Amino acid sequence: MTKRLLSATALCSVLAATATAQTYEIRVWSGGSSEADSYRWEAIEMAADILEREAAIRGEEITISIEYMWEFGGWAEFKQAVTLAAEAGDAPEIVVTSHLDIAPWSQAGYIVPVEDYLDLDAWPLSDVYPNLMDIAAFNGVQWGIPQDAESRPFFFWRDHMRAIGYSDAEIDALPEAVLAGEYTLQNVLEDATRAVEMGLVEEGMGFSPRVSNGPDYAQFYQSFGGELYDPESGKLVLDRAAMTEFYQFFVDAVAAGVTSRTHIGTDWNEWYADVANGNAAMWHGGTWHYGRYLSEGNEDFFGTVAFTLIPAGGTEAGRANTITHPLVYLVTDQGDDDVQNIAAQLVEIATEPRINTLHAIKSAHLAVAESQSSVPLYAQDPWADAATSVLLPHANSQPNHPDYGVYSEAMWSGLESAWTGVQTPEEAVAELEAELVSVLGDKLIVR
């Protein structure tokens, strides 16, 4: 009798469990990622484990399986893959991508606002830096959650700076001098020229910029006082004078022999190896390059490299600056609220300080939340600590605007023409203006 009762109970509970058991298959696609960025998806796996355990304690049984993908070739292939999948109704539930995708993807209806599922006033989201949260918002709606932060500093090779006459104290004071606008891009040109003339570096290696288009170049436009976006009117801004001076700077660098005319398109691996080992006097890159420089054989980063904001252009309107280009977690529209809810919960848990810190330190990115500086792994990392204090407070981002992509491509194409001597800076800016005015019409303010 008792035995039968027991087995009946067991059967009932099995049935009940099957009735309430929920299975979720969550796919995470991560753009622009390498092996070092594995916590972009591993954090979601960890979050799934925690969420399952939490549900079990509440008496619910949920099973979440995570599938991830990160090898897409490049950003272009990744974005094509996501948009085509979304059009086919088969998008991954969670996407890790550039914040610039929020504007087009929200209009297209590929993504849902995370604010529909998450309490932004509660921990851990309440702890995320407000300026980073703003970068993941568009039209007043919180579409995504910052996945990491970075900024794009200017680097100096200490030995070469010493050789051209800077004392150690002066090199250490460079961050302040740059911030105060005392050390400008004009000084960069002079010092890089000296480094080349003294034979410290080869011709064309005085100043070695990024080899392809990227947010970095908008920094130099800002250095000359250019603004990308007018928040008041929600329009993109083309500042002719700043754009011309920005182009002119690169033309001057080529003319002075400190930057190669054919630098664009240099192989990334070659470039990394050069800058990490003192083959360039100055360059600019990203905070995440730190990890790469170490793996390129630089064993004493702080002893060999100094870093600052991108210096001001040296004109009256110019300012020192740096751009942060955070990746964000976005939840896609699956037409099933429960799935989206689970996806959003996973993103929230993945944002918790300890978990996000794993990514920040492994990939040499910066924290997204204030309390991460109290997580030992983060606090004890010399680079994260230094970069967070010197750079992040002054970082701004590129605007979330559906047409920013057009603007950015055209700006780059103009720079390429001027840099390679195909056009003068004035001609390139005139063509850029004509192009943008035609394409963007009244979505652009020309100053």
Next chain:
Amino acid sequence: MRQDRIGFLFLTPALIAVVLFYLLPVVMTAVFAFTNMSTSTGIRGGDYMLTEGSLRDLREQGLNEATLSHLADAGYVVDAEGLAALAEAFGAPLAERVEAALGGQSFATGRDLERALRDLRAPEIRMTRDRKRAADLFQRSVLNIRHDTAAALAADLSAAGIPQSEQDPIVEVAYTGWSWTTRNFELLLSLPSTARYAINTLIYVALTLVIFNVGLGLFLAISTFYLPERTAATFRAIWFMPRILPPVLYVLMWKWLMWDNGFLASALAPFGVERINWMMHSEYHAWVAVILINGVVGASFGMIIFASAIKAIPQTMLLASEVDGATRWQQVRFIILPQMRWPILFVTAYQTLSLLASFEYILLSTGGGPGSATEVWAMAAFRTALNNYGGNLQYGMGATFALVLVIIGTALSLLYLRFFNFQALLAKPRIER
């Protein structure tokens, strides 16, 4: 009749292929070209969603301020209607508590209301999801809500008290999808870059075609014709290699040859020649590189066609000419070349079209640079439609670029067919008459 049907049956696979791989893409390109389709608008059509951005657009269009602020400030209101809905969804006790604490209050955003609701610490809405569901019941703003149809948005606007007369521009601005337009073509005519792409394409096609695909092809065919058969075959096989190599590898070898640390720069350095990137140093260097890279691949096609055409020339004609004391040059000039007209026409026509549409070697080598000096039309189409770091791909504009190419290609084919008298080409070879 029966035979016709069998013939048709045999043709069916080919017809299906033509429809699937030629007609359908062309038709779709033509359709896309007349739209403003982009990543933002999506492909499937759109919804209706008012956002802060659309309000800014409406202000510029001159919508009256009262309506605008009505739309912007509607926010969330704890009113009788919302409370009734709340009572139904969560029970009367919660509704009473909310009414007592927040009754009549307005909140600018859902987040503000959620905060207030959280402070109530009511058990029914302790879970975030429930609290959001409760807050949504008080939403009076139409902002940021996706509506499937214009009618649904209009109904919501009416409910929000926006007069019928003002709804049309609002609905129009709120549309998120693509629409029909001819603007792409206007842009194409007005953009300074399009003229450059057109000129670049002309340079690229004409020079590659004349110098390599036809010129070098012909030279190789004739010169190998006079070699012993075995040597000639080996020689032709070598020329065929670039065509067999994967393009990425093939271009990589050119880069190793031409870049500033490459073979050419290193080999010339001891002679005091400055180390430069021979592929990208100037637009002239880039053009030479682009034409060489494409030409070396392209020449083998003409070589094979021409070589087999020369073989079809009756040996007796050549032997007779030799008896008459003709030199090699005279043989080429008076016997071979006159009989090569058709193959030359064919290679010219075929290669023009294939060069017009190809850009992979340019993309892999110069990337269209320096400064878009070697960017050709097909590549601009690709970049516009499928490659944008900022993420908003311009499908419509890209299709317009592609459509122009299709039109030019089709026109050229017709012209070639007519000009070269294709009918005669298909007739019995003259050599055998």
